[in-house]
Amino acid sequence: MMKDSSYNIDNIIVEGSDLYIVLDQRKNWITKAISGKQFHCHKGFFDYDDIIGKPYGSRVETNKSATLSIYKPLPSDYLSKLTHSSQIIYPKDAGLILMNTGIAPGSKVIETGTGSGALTSILATYVKTDGHVFTYEIREEAFNTSTKNIQRLGLESYVTIKNKDASLGFDETNADAVVLDLGDPCEVIPHAHTSLKYSGTIAVFLPTYNQVEKVYTKLQEFHFGEIKAIELIKREMQLKVNAIRPNTRMIGHTGFLIFARKLYQEGEECR
Ligand SMILES: C[S@@+](CC[C@H](N)C(=O)[O-])C[C@H]1O[C@@H](n2cnc3c(N)ncnc32)[C@H](O)[C@@H]1O
The missing domain is CATH 3.40.50.150 (Vaccinia Virus protein VP39)
Known part of the structure; x- marks a missing residue:
């Protein structure tokens, strides 16, 4: 795994982590990372296991090749x-x-x-x-x-x-x-x-x-x-x-x- 100063344990997506998933300015969702389950939207789906263990700020591709950004939710x-x-x-x-x-x-x-x-x-x-x-x-x-x-x-x-x-x-x-x-x-x-x-x-x-x-x-x-x-x-x-x-x-x-x-x-x- 990549190591730099912006990469620390609090910043890693784990089982149960809150996620702010962004497609664009209008389409975004708040959900939780659940191992064995999938996130679905009108642009396809991805497995939460694909992002568990990765840092917040990662991007993931759905099965329909849409890119979603995964952030730590703000208030x-x-x-x-x-x-x-x-x-x-x-x-x-x-x-x-x-x-x-x-x-x-x-x-x-x-x-x-x-x-x-x-x-x-x-x-x-x-x-x-x-x-x-x-x-x-x-x-x-x-x-x-x-x-x-x-x-x-x-x-x-x-x-x-x-x-x-x-x-x-x-x-x-x-x-x-x-x-x-x-x-x-x-x-x-x-x-x-x-x-x-x-x-x-x-x-x-x-x-x-x-x-x-x-x-x-x-x-x-x-x-x-x-x-x-x-x-x-x-x-x-x-x-x-x-x-x-x-x-x-x-x-x-x-x-x-x-x-x-x-x-x-x-x-x-x-x-
Ligand atoms: C504009 S809302 C508050 C919204 C809140 N700041 C938020 O961000 O969700 C005003 C609320 O005050 C409540 N309220 C009005 N008079 C009250 C009273 N005397 N005691 C307690 N709550 C009251 C109303 O029922 C209403 O739900």
Whole structure:
């Protein structure tokens, strides 16, 4: 086998490895490598045994001579394949949440609503293996879908999903971060304040301007500091030699994000 610095044991496809299989920009799949079985698509099939033992980044030919690239799935690849009934967070917004909340391995995070568990899965990927995400979802259907999605991604050890109304409060305290993506975040901000540790961060995803104003006012009422609001606009590029330019179509709006940090008030009991 070839040996170089980009070739190490963590990078080898083994029995049960998650695979991101790419034919082209539009046709791609997430599956698992199972010895003795085959991967099938409209361009033919290949045996998983042909790639087990090879590094991620390998290519394989189907019986119909189509070339498929095999990658290690990224959080954004998993996101694109999740079953969802409610609007899920976009990777660009999830990235901004991670950067501005400081969520990292070991973090204790509270989230609501869970929805399909898309954002939950990203948060869990970043807090593992010592951290945990406690997520609240009021609708039973969404609770069931998100539970299945989190299990499918193998993240259940890092996530506790509760079928509960977050406006009644959180069971957890001393959280490093609280992330809100639900219809009325103002109802939950007082509970977020109680559950956060001092200097802990809150992130609120909001689709409209009037909600930004309401949340801003509420965060001030609860004496949060470092309040900032961000809209991140993403433009993808057409990659075609002699015609490199932004795509003509784009998603014009996803939402706004408000971030803030919990201040310590002189005289409060220290948490
Ligand atoms: C837009 S979805 C969240 C999507 C999620 N961020 C994702 O990426 O999949 C909003 C969710 O909040 C839930 N929700 C609304 N009010 C709630 C409450 N008071 N407590 C818990 N969940 C609530 C809704 O049922 C819905 O599933």
